[in-house]
Amino acid sequence: MTRPVNPAVPPPADLPVDPPVNPAVTPSVAPLVAFAMQPPLLPELFPLDLRRRLSLVGRVRERVIDVFDGPLDAEILITGWGCPRIDADVLATAPRLRAVVHAAGSVKGHLTAAVFDRGIAVSSAAQANAVPVAEFTLAMLVLAAKQAFARARAYSAGGWSGDALPGVATPGERGGLRGATVGVIGASRVGRLVIGGLRSHGARVLLSDPYVPAEEAARLGARAVPLDELCRSAELVTVHAPELPETRGLLDGRRLALLRDGAVVVNTARGALIDTDALVRQCSGGRISAVLDVTDPEPLPPGHPLLGLPNVLVTPHISGARGRELRRLGEFAVGEVERLARGRPLRGAIRVADLNRIA
Structure with a gap:
């Protein structure tokens, strides 16, 4: 991925050519x-x-x-x-x-x-870059557990925090991460950091990752489950798998349909892991919500349905280091x-x- 940079920032001019090395490291061996x-x-x-x-x-x-x-x-x-x-x-x-x-x-x-x-x-430096992604993900999960994004839009339209959100499903237990069941897809570097953060928030964590056995998942603080079971059981689902041929469309129409009413999907991994058209169908009816820092395609074209739905927040791929x-x-x-x-x-x-x- 090419990261946009500020064109107003010139290349540095304060580094001398071939600066002197530590006297303890002779030039003949200094790389x-x-x-x-x-x-x-x-x-x-x-x-x-x-x-x-x-x-x-x-x-x-x-x-x-x-x-x-x-x-x-x-x-x-x-x-x-x-x-x-x-x-x-x-x-x-x-x-x-x-x-x-x-x-x-x-x-x-x-x-x-x-x-x-x-x-x-x-x-x-993927491990270092995983830290801000995990921090962003946890922040989104905290806010999503309170339906902060949909409620903020409803508020701006004249609603209030205690009002039901028209057309958006809200299970009775919604109200924060403590005690919530959160499904983590992929025990990647980011996924593992997110699991640790969720545990500190008192959430129950389900993990689906074909490379992680049940014992390792337990050591991480999660319960290993098949992906379909995770989709059926979790109130919030966060995606942290790599984009591979076998993971493209991992959350397809069938699996999105397994999600509970009021479930929230958070994706800070790769947009192609979720079937965009199927996600539009599920979110358009208000049955589930989504927080997307990555999309497929990326960026979404102006006027795309996901950009206008009250129960969907789309950010421009900002979770990584900036x-x-x-x-x-x-x-x-x-x-x-x-x-x-x-x-x-x-x-x-x-x-x-x-x-x-x-x-």
């Missing part, structure tokens, strides 16, 4: 580090103090790469949103490249199998470069076998 991303992102992800940290363990190239148009002599490439795709042709110009550290979430959009075939180490949150991704990436320079294992290592079941 050459380069950045590949949208240039205006660099000061957001890597403020000057973080770039100085990098200079203590490596020689940092000043120029941010946004097009691979020549030889690449870097040993470690730090990538971000907008990084050009790294394929066999690019690798042919980068004989010294030994690691790619992604200061964002998914690596699937910019790395090909050729990177793994050559034995290049790959790391992602603004001050971006520094967390930079800190994670710098830590990974420090581990590489010192021969330590990567915290965010991605293996080729992981690609079939991660976002």
Whole structure:
């Protein structure tokens, strides 16, 4: 995914070319580090103090790469949103490249199998990016449990908090997360953080994930159930599975029809995991509600039914790291470069076998 950046923010000009390295790390072993991303992102992800940290363990190239148009002599490439795709042709110009550290979430959009075939180490800051997504999700679940979005619209039209919402189903137990049954689809990095947050709110958590056995789910604080049972039982359903061929349309018309009257679906994962047309049909009648930070297509065209329904909130893919949150991704990436320079294992290592079941 390409993240839009503020065009008014110029590329940084305060980083010297090949700054001096830590005297304890001689130039002969200090790795050459380069950045590949949208240039205006660099000061957001890597403020000057973080770039100085990098200079203590490596020689940092000043120029941010946004097009691979020549030889690449870097040993470690730090990538971000907008990084050009790294394929066999690019690798042919980068004989010294030994690691790619992604200061964002998914690596699937910019790395090909050729990177793994050559034995290049790959790391992602997905765990760091999972934190703001989980925080956003929990906030939406708290508000959705109180029907805050539909009630706010009703209020603006002359309604009041104690009034029933015309055309929107409201089970009698609605009133907050404590004691509510929440279904989590996918024990991803975000999903696991959300489960922990739900438990702290006193919710009962159901988990559907084919890779997580019942014992592991219990350790996380959830009860493992098949997806159909989760849909039948949960008052709120939150989606955290990766987009794979087998997960596209995971919540289709049949499964959405299994949801209880008044159920709320929250999606901060990928829009394609929910059948959009089926969701429109279910929400249009007011039987269920939805909070969508991702949609299929994305963005939705003007006038799309989901944008006008009183029981649906659509936000423009804002749950991931933004603004001050971006520094967390930079800190994670710098830590990974420090581990590489010192021969330590990567915290965010991605293996080729992981690609079939991660976002």
